[in-house]
Amino acid sequence: MPSVPLIEESAASPEVRAVFDDIKATRNTDWINNFWKALANDPATLHRTWESLKEVMAPGALDPLTKELIYLAVSVTNSCSYCMASHGASAKRLGMSKEMFAELIAVVGMANETNRLADGYRVPVDERFENLF
Amino acid sequence: MPSVPLIEESAASPEVRAVFDDIKATRNTDWINNFWKALANDPATLHRTWESLKEVMAPGALDPLTKELIYLAVSVTNSCSYCMASHGASAKRLGMSKEMFAELIAVVGMANETNRLADGYRVPVDERFENLF
Amino acid sequence: MPSVPLIEESAASPEVRAVFDDIKATRNTDWINNFWKALANDPATLHRTWESLKEVMAPGALDPLTKELIYLAVSVTNSCSYCMASHGASAKRLGMSKEMFAELIAVVGMANETNRLADGYRVPVDERFENLF
Amino acid sequence: MPSVPLIEESAASPEVRAVFDDIKATRNTDWINNFWKALANDPATLHRTWESLKEVMAPGALDPLTKELIYLAVSVTNSCSYCMASHGASAKRLGMSKEMFAELIAVVGMANETNRLADGYRVPVDERFENLF
Amino acid sequence: MPSVPLIEESAASPEVRAVFDDIKATRNTDWINNFWKALANDPATLHRTWESLKEVMAPGALDPLTKELIYLAVSVTNSCSYCMASHGASAKRLGMSKEMFAELIAVVGMANETNRLADGYRVPVDERFENLF
Amino acid sequence: MPSVPLIEESAASPEVRAVFDDIKATRNTDWINNFWKALANDPATLHRTWESLKEVMAPGALDPLTKELIYLAVSVTNSCSYCMASHGASAKRLGMSKEMFAELIAVVGMANETNRLADGYRVPVDERFENLF
Numbered sequence: 001m002p003s004v005p006l007i008e009e010s011a012a013s014p015e016v017r018a019v020f021d022d023i024k025a026t027r028n029t030d031w032i033n034n035f036w037k038a039l040a041n042d043p044a045t046l047h048r049t050w051e052s053l054k055e056v057m058a059p060g061a062l063d064p065l066t067k068e069l070i071y072l073a074v075s076v077t078n079s080c081s082y083c084m085a086s087h088g089a090s091a092k093r094l095g096m097s098k099e100m101f102a103e104l105i106a107v108v109g110m111a112n113e114t115n116r117l118a119d120g121y122r123v124p125v126d127e128r129f130e131n132l133f
Numbered sequence: 134m135p136s137v138p139l140i141e142e143s144a145a146s147p148e149v150r151a152v153f154d155d156i157k158a159t160r161n162t163d164w165i166n167n168f169w170k171a172l173a174n175d176p177a178t179l180h181r182t183w184e185s186l187k188e189v190m191a192p193g194a195l196d197p198l199t200k201e202l203i204y205l206a207v208s209v210t211n212s213c214s215y216c217m218a219s220h221g222a223s224a225k226r227l228g229m230s231k232e233m234f235a236e237l238i239a240v241v242g243m244a245n246e247t248n249r250l251a252d253g254y255r256v257p258v259d260e261r262f263e264n265l266f
Numbered sequence: 267m268p269s270v271p272l273i274e275e276s277a278a279s280p281e282v283r284a285v286f287d288d289i290k291a292t293r294n295t296d297w298i299n300n301f302w303k304a305l306a307n308d309p310a311t312l313h314r315t316w317e318s319l320k321e322v323m324a325p326g327a328l329d330p331l332t333k334e335l336i337y338l339a340v341s342v343t344n345s346c347s348y349c350m351a352s353h354g355a356s357a358k359r360l361g362m363s364k365e366m367f368a369e370l371i372a373v374v375g376m377a378n379e380t381n382r383l384a385d386g387y388r389v390p391v392d393e394r395f396e397n398l399f
Numbered sequence: 400m401p402s403v404p405l406i407e408e409s410a411a412s413p414e415v416r417a418v419f420d421d422i423k424a425t426r427n428t429d430w431i432n433n434f435w436k437a438l439a440n441d442p443a444t445l446h447r448t449w450e451s452l453k454e455v456m457a458p459g460a461l462d463p464l465t466k467e468l469i470y471l472a473v474s475v476t477n478s479c480s481y482c483m484a485s486h487g488a489s490a491k492r493l494g495m496s497k498e499m500f501a502e503l504i505a506v507v508g509m510a511n512e513t514n515r516l517a518d519g520y521r522v523p524v525d526e527r528f529e530n531l532f
Numbered sequence: 533m534p535s536v537p538l539i540e541e542s543a544a545s546p547e548v549r550a551v552f553d554d555i556k557a558t559r560n561t562d563w564i565n566n567f568w569k570a571l572a573n574d575p576a577t578l579h580r581t582w583e584s585l586k587e588v589m590a591p592g593a594l595d596p597l598t599k600e601l602i603y604l605a606v607s608v609t610n611s612c613s614y615c616m617a618s619h620g621a622s623a624k625r626l627g628m629s630k631e632m633f634a635e636l637i638a639v640v641g642m643a644n645e646t647n648r649l650a651d652g653y654r655v656p657v658d659e660r661f662e663n664l665f
Numbered sequence: 666m667p668s669v670p671l672i673e674e675s676a677a678s679p680e681v682r683a684v685f686d687d688i689k690a691t692r693n694t695d696w697i698n699n700f701w702k703a704l705a706n707d708p709a710t711l712h713r714t715w716e717s718l719k720e721v722m723a724p725g726a727l728d729p730l731t732k733e734l735i736y737l738a739v740s741v742t743n744s745c746s747y748c749m750a751s752h753g754a755s756a757k758r759l760g761m762s763k764e765m766f767a768e769l770i771a772v773v774g775m776a777n778e779t780n781r782l783a784d785g786y787r788v789p790v791d792e793r794f795e796n797l798f
């Protein structure tokens with residue numbers, strides 16, 4: 001059960017409908033997934049989140065699939081079931097194969113393991129790692 | 134201060150030295166970073182972790198840079214300072230530009246935000262997202 | 267399925283019943299929610315947790331609603347489904363409107379995002395932020 | 400050491416300077432904290448994050464102090480040192496007393512404890528908690 | 533719904549079957565739990581994970597029950613439902629009583645609470661705690 | 666820098682001093698570590714936390730060393746530097762050898778890895794794992 005009712009398109013205010021329409025146009029689909037229907041209870045957050053997501057996930061120095069893989073890796077690390085499901089689907093649509101998914105999960109698992117090894121041993125940062133850019 | 138002393142190469146047992154040598158050969162470097170010097174206190178974990186990492190990070194369906202970006206995204210999400218520093222350096226060595234790093238951080242931030250929005254609204258998984266593969 | 271059976275009031279030992287009675291009296295209700303019925307398997311933890319919660323959530327420098335909002339924000343960040351549901355209900359009982367809930371979720375999302383931005387960029391603490399009180 | 404150099408106002412591009420100026424005007428200060436100087440390496444993220452933060456933290460159904468307390472509670476739960484320091488300072492500026500801070504920390508601690516108790520006992524959500532609004 | 537189909541023994545490749553057989557022999561059972569059936573979609577990860585787990589969980593300086601209790605404590609802290617269920621069962625098989633389970637949950641809860649108190653107050657590490665070994 | 670000043674024994678109020686004295690008597694030491702000196706800014710939380718900790722960590726179905734190992738495992742998973750340092754020292758005082766520490770870290774790492782594998786593959790809980798006790 002969601003915390004708030006899902007707002008269907010037919011019941012959406014003009015403000016919400018405008019965001020829904022942009023989601024459908026941008027993604028070239030006629031379907032709105034539940035995440036946006038839940039956010040529609042708070043039109044300001046719906047609008048801000050969609051605009052931010054559109055900007056962040058647009059092609060740039062990283063291509064859209066790589067961005068979705070990163071998104072999925074974070075969602076698995078945070079154990080967000082909805083986000084794993086929705087961003088798994090997005091990544092697949094952009095070309096993630098079953099083999100790529102399996103390797104992603106393996107890397108995520110390994111990173112979570114060595115993150116704790118490094119923390120548990122309180123490993124000091126090597127001097128040559130101090131400045132990244 | 135690390136939890137245990139860092140084991141320098143000059144003080145390493147033959148078992149540890151063999152892993153250190155393989156790290157240097159695989160990475161084409163003559164340098165061992167602190168993570169491995171800390172793990173060297175537990176040769177079994179040192180050996181197992183290195184062998185696992187080598188296998189997981191090898192080129193496969195995902196290329197090595199994409200794997201390092203995923204590793205870095207997890208490390209940022211877990212706030213592991215050492216891992217951010219070391220995997221940031223690895224990603225840079227494999228070609229991550231400053232622009233790619235900035236986009237990665239932006240995606241990680243966004244994913245952490247929407248993970249909580251989806252959880253907070255307890256959004257139910259859409260039926261069409263239920264099976265990934 | 268819970269890890270342990272839920273202890274109903276009718277089956278409660280005198281020690282457990284005393285805590286249940288205090289919960290009902292303090293909250294002015296005749297109903298015990300599942301959290302306490304699960305803890306009742308470990309009467310010492312039931313008693314200690316209830317006493318602590320009563321003390322921590324009592325009006326003080328912060329009012330009870332603000333405390334529940336903070337509790338809810340933590341529960342969303344930890345993705346604790348049960349706690350989101352129960353503390354959401356408590357906050358609503360104390361006056362949280364749907365608009366307040368939506369703003370809380372938005373702040374929680376934003377905080378989770380910028381927490382990762384600050385960690386990812388390893389931003390050093392400004393000198394004037396070093397002493398809080 | 401930050402991952403990227405901090406961009407001082409004197410070295411800022413016009414795009415970055417415009418955001419810095421709006422931060423100073425909005426906060427009625429002549430000082431920019433390190434978080435924004437780090438984000439300035441990625442002007443798009445700087446601009447988007449500031450606009451989002453300004454919108455999310457504006458007075459609404461929740462007052463600005465309550466929003467800062469929620470922000471601080473999330474930052475403590477995520478162990479984000481920078482964010483604890485900066486949002487602690489913001490909350491103090493808006494009226495958080497030492498007593499309020501201490502109560503906030505106590506609630507955050509308690510919530511983190513009971514979140515794990517509820518998860519560990521796998522407590523099922525009570526039917527009457529299922530719909531929040 | 534799992535992300536990938538569960539691979540039953542009857543449909544397993546020889547490589548997967550060899551791991552399944554070793555799991556059954558090592559655990560003295562004729563049953564494979566779902567975790568391994570999911571990993572079987574990625575035989576390399578299945579093999580590596582099983583070999584690592586077998587090595588890490590073998591009796592050593594810590595006995596197998598203590599190791600399972602630690603595993604369970606981490607799984608509760610990470611809110612991993614599957615892992616709580618499977619490692620709870622493993623710990624019980626090795627001798628964890630209901631009382632031991634309840635005490636474990638209480639310690640996990642307490643640790644999660646004081647972890648946030650220490651972080652929230654930004655408590656500096658005492659000099660005499662700096663070197664562990 | 667701590668968020669609040671550390672309260673030294675010489676400056677402690679009678680209420681705080683009573684807790685400090687009990688800590689010293691219970692632990693058979695004449696030394697108070699920084700955690701308690703920070704909590705002393707909030708005498709109610711100091712008192713409640715110490716009483717809870719004393720109760721939770723007392724010998725029961727689990728011995729004190731096992732409890733400290735669990736505490737340490739949680740603290741590593743949460744990356745709480747102070748807690749790793751202080752509970753590492755407590756565990757060592759109770760008999761944790763360097764070998765036991767290394768095995769604990771290895772188990773914690775492994776659990777963090779497989780927690781993400783199970784979540785990432787969304788592995789359904791096996792029916793026979795559903796009831797623990």
